[in-house]
Amino acid sequence: MSDTQTSTLLTIRIVPDPVLRKTARAVTPADAAQVRALIPQMFATMYAAPGIGLAAPQVGVLLRLVVIDIAPEKTPAPLVLINPEVVAASPESATREEGCLSLPEQYAQVVRPAWVRVKYEDERGARREIEGDGLLAACLQHEIDHLNGVLFVDHLSALKRNMLLRKLAKEQKEKTSRK
């Protein structure tokens, strides 16, 4: 990915940007040129943030496209998922701390299925499947949620969600006033 270095960094949308609450539409062959251009820019933006996953709506593009790399420092394994869909999930759940580039510096324990299988298309349009548990399972579900306008805070109690959103709003306001 030599073009990562020269790619323009995209602006990551922050809550309460309304684009984060919209449902993204499926990628079609007509989107090929846009998607091809977007993928290296999304990876560059994600690595720079730094983050381990980024969904197109987070950069203002309402297409069902996600990039993931859960171990960028150890063994980079960039994963591009086009039109991803959870097709199987374990009945067992797992709790992990999650954060999100669209909710900077906010973290919470989120309960989700411990294992999932996801079908998707790769960059060349080939149909593929991936399955995983642990961090990968949480990341896949978190990013696919973004394509449906769902944020990790939606998995929390209303009380916890509102506390976290108020804290975010306050911190963002302070950040803006310091500029």
Ligand code: NI
């Ligand atoms: Ni996120």
